[in-house]
Amino acid sequence: MIRTVQLPAHFYLARASVPGGDPRNVPPWDDSRDYVTDGGRYGVRFENGDVLWFPGSDRFRVEELRADFAGTDLDAIVEGLRAYVADDERLRALWAGDLTALDRLRAEEAR
Numbered sequence: 001m002i003r004t005v006q007l008p009a010h011f012y013l014a015r016a017s018v019p020g021g022d023p024r025n026v027p028p029w030d031d032s033r034d035y036v037t038d039g040g041r042y043g044v045r046f047e048n049g050d051v052l053w054f055p056g057s058d059r060f061r062v063e064e065l066r067a068d069f070a071g072t073d074l075d076a077i078v079e080g081l082r083a084y085v086a087d088d089e090r091l092r093a094l095w096a097g098d099l100t101a102l103d104r105l106r107a108e109e110a111r
């Protein structure tokens with residue numbers, strides 16, 4: 001379920017009100033209506049109902065990886081990446097989000 005969210009004021013453009021005020025309530029894209037979330041990602045909804053999901057959320061990353069690794073052996077890739085980063089704390093931190101997303105993708109594809 002997609003619901004509207006209110007972000008801090010600096011994420012909005014000003015829109016003049018009838019009494020002459022300057023409320024900040026418009027996301028900065030043409031025809032944008034509001035910021036939204038589905039609980040796992042955030043985006044902006046447009047007047048026509050389309051939603052542009054922002055990169056960086058787990059769900060967005062899973063979908064990117066689904067496209068990048070389509071038709072490959074995810075188990076082998078994840079095992080190889082885990083072995084590659086095992087002895088280096090910086091690499092583990094760098095790859096943590098992608099490995100989590102790959103694990104999520106593997107679980108989805110196993111269903």
